Amino acid sequence: MNFDRKPLSAGLYFVSTPIGAARDMTLRGLDILASADMIAAEDTRTARKLMEIHGVSLAGRPVVSYHDHSGPGAQARLVDAVREGKSVACVSEAGTPLVADPGYELGRAVIEAGLVVTAAPGASAVLAALAVSGLPSDRFMFVGFLPPGKTQRETEIALLRDLPATLIFYESPKRVGEMLASLRDILGESREAVVCRELTKRFEEVRRGTLGDLAGEFADRAVKGEIVVLVGRAGSETVAEADVEGALREAMKTMRIKDAATAVAGALGLPRRQVYQVALGLEKE
Numbered sequence: 001m002n003f004d005r006k007p008l009s010a011g012l013y014f015v016s017t018p019i020g021a022a023r024d025m026t027l028r029g030l031d032i033l034a035s036a037d038m039i040a041a042e043d044t045r046t047a048r049k050l051m052e053i054h055g056v057s058l059a060g061r062p063v064v065s066y067h068d069h070s071g072p073g074a075q076a077r078l079v080d081a082v083r084e085g086k087s088v089a090c091v092s093e094a095g096t097p098l099v100a101d102p103g104y105e106l107g108r109a110v111i112e113a114g115l116v117v118t119a120a121p122g123a124s125a126v127l128a129a130l131a132v133s134g135l136p137s138d139r140f141m142f143v144g145f146l147p148p149g150k151t152q153r154e155t156e157i158a159l160l161r162d163l164p165a166t167l168i169f170y171e172s173p174k175r176v177g178e179m180l181a182s183l184r185d186i187l188g189e190s191r192e193a194v195v196c197r198e199l200t201k202r203f204e205e206v207r208r209g210t211l212g213d214l215a216g217e218f219a220d221r222a223v224k225g226e227i228v229v230l231v232g233r234a235g236s237e238t239v240a241e242a243d244v245e246g247a248l249r250e251a252m253k254t255m256r257i258k259d260a261a262t263a264v265a266g267a268l269g270l271p272r273r274q275v276y277q278v279a280l281g282l283e284k285e
Contacts, residue, residue: 016122020200036089040066192232
């Protein structure tokens with residue numbers, strides 16, 4: 001499939017790119033890559049290869065490097081290009097820009113200059129991992145990479161311990177064993193967790209279990225590839241059905257069923273939909 005250049009308004013366009021399978025690229029993302037006056041890429045080789053796979057011609061347009069170590073000069077040049085009426089497409093090596101990838105400072109600079117910032121959504125390792133994890137998805141927090149040092153890592157984990165949300169981390173394959181051990185020691189070995197490796201790629205792997213089980217499994221295992229670790233919300237694995245029903249009966253004495261479900265779900269750290277279904281059953285009784 002070939003994409004022809006079409007007029008594109010001046011602005012900064014954050015374009016999501018595949019995290020593995022090249023066919024996960026969106027048509028709108030390809031339209032932008034085909035039409036932008038300039039492409040700013042975390043890895044220019046990866047960007048060029050992606051465009052080649054999908055038949056997007058550069059036609060002499062510049063592909064410039066923009067990553068975490070790019071200085072203020074590189075950012076200023078991109079802002080100036082937008083100010084001059086050009087369209088700039090910004091892509092990370094894989095996934096959605098700004099999610100543990102460069103782009104935040106550039107986006108802020110363009111916004112502060114009163115210029116347009118647009119996103120073309122698409123592949124995201126965070127959402128792909130959440131979808132296959134089997135953990136509650138109605139409330140989640142993306143934490144990103146934890147500090148590599150044990151003391152700093154466990155201090156940060158302790159701050160997350162009681163959050164009523166599924167926690168999502170990125171981790172290096174070289175440190176995933178140590179990281180899981182820290183999660184087990186701070187959050188408890190019975191907490192539900194999932195390790196996703198190489199999502200959408202040939203050797204995709206999803207391991208589910210408790211933090212105790214997974215920490216043991218990955219303690220001495222050599223792994224390769226991109227890693228996403230998810231941890232179930234605080235308290236969700238220890239709340240008995242009788243406790244939910246008791247809290248609902250009490251709340252429903254003074255609240256409407258929807259409000260009671262919302263209040264109890266928040267208090268117990270459970271999915272609202274799950275609690276609402278229990279409330280409906282009690283109302284029928």
